[in-house]
Amino acid sequence: MNQASGPEIERLIQLLAKLPGLGPRSARRAALHLLKKREQLMEPLAEAMGEAAAKIRACAECGNLDVTDPCAICASQRRDPKVICVVETVGDLWALERASAFKGRYHVLGGVLSALDGIGPDQLNVAKLIERAGREETSEIILALNATVDGQTTAHFIADKLEGASVDITSLARGVPVGGELDYLDDGTLAAAFKSRRPA
């Protein structure tokens, strides 16, 4: 406990230190910076946080975060309702949206299976996905999960669960990155690239 500052500052530092990427030292720096820029930064930030906390909710359909429920993507008539892209987090959804490569709808799982962290199917948004996959309009489920052990385990798990539904189940290709040189790729990526080769 820092005795040079009051409990208000200590509480602020402790809360900031819980943010991803911040430790106790950087939280202290951030708190001092906020206090120094009270009008330009701290007050607008507090207001923005209050507003976000009050208004933003998870979409009951897909799990995306938005001020409306269903979210703007689920409500949009211009998005293809037949194709659902399954992602781990809203951050992954944003990454795909930035790439503008996908015009269908999403499904945010809210994590991946991890027995060691106590995250099982019940903690993930899987039941809703099975329901959506069973709808007549759905024709394809794209599994866009990370190429980690947990990500791929979750992908296998979902593929097994969706076996009965009459939808195509696909997953993102793995292999040579855009602008990548073969000489610099690791053997696992090269092997994956060969497995998923396609007619040129």
Add this chain to the structure above:
Amino acid sequence: MSAAGPDTPPSTAAPASAAVTRLKLTNFRNYAELDLSLDARPVCLFGANGSGKTNLVEAVSFLGPGRGLRAAGADAVRRHMAEGPADIWAVYAEALTRDGPVSLATGADPADPARRRTRLEGAAATQSELARLFPMMWLTPREDRLWAGPRADRLRFFDRLVLAGEPHHGQTAIAYEKAMRQRQRLLDQWAETGRIDPDWVHALEREMASAGTALAAARLDALVRLQGEIDERPETRFPKADLGLEGTLEAWLAEGLNASEAEDRFLDALAGSRRRDSAAGRSLTGPHRTELTARHRAKDQLAADCSTGEQKALLLGLALAQCAALARARGAAPVLILDEACAHLDAARREGLAAAILEVGTQAWLTGVERQLFEPFGAQAQYVEVENGRAGAVS
């Protein structure tokens, strides 16, 4: 302490093998500060017991993938006397690699000193990248009882040999073990609660099957190359070994099953062993259970039954053969650390060791209490005297 480099100027041309050309230590073990300039020749460290020879080669081992030759955590290597902001320890090296000269650094993460971070040319480096650029093998007194000791230690030693030639091997092993631990957790819960989600277990078994088959295939591949190298080598001072890998997956692959057939068969075996694994509290089948076997060819004796000196000579023979096999296959030999390896060798074997190291062209790091142990290297090695956390090149 700074030391001038030896007479031979460091070569800047792309070398055949990885080599450290400058090593800087800060608050590492018993070194407050050290700055050594080197060239690509083997490095012989000599000094009294407890002077810091092993600490120095441990620092070198930190430049490769993994946790170094003592398997130490980031908070274990910090110098005890460190003062003030010097809480942070670091190992910095300039090295010649297959990609040309690079800078490598590893040390405590300033934001969280209990964690270690590794940088390559100033950017975060992955374990696979380190394994590719800076392949490394070591033998320490810990391995003296390897042949008679626990099976898992032998497998770990062999996996390190494999990793020196197959940079992805470490990541595959981690993926396999992670999936295995997760599956075991579910099977343990099954034993406790009677409930299980078969789809979840199956998904993990698929990951285990895919990574496990890759592990076994890489090991078999390395074993074939290594045995080939041993068979072709002229007789040296080091005994030849006949190696074997006894494991279910390795046996299937050796029988001629292709990788995807072996993977499917292993997947079935995992599904069939859930009840047994649940009762046992561990996975009873898989490449984590593989046994590395070795026989002393000339004596037709199991390695474990050989004398201590012969066991050590067999290990040295394996490490040297793997260096030579990799130098042949990739055009570059891994860095080889031999901690206290010369102490138990007779004069003839010390000569044989020097000849083998010089022939492969690896930058070997050797330690010993006296300089005379390294006499067979003559002027073809560089000598560093270590004394109480200080070290300096001597001619």
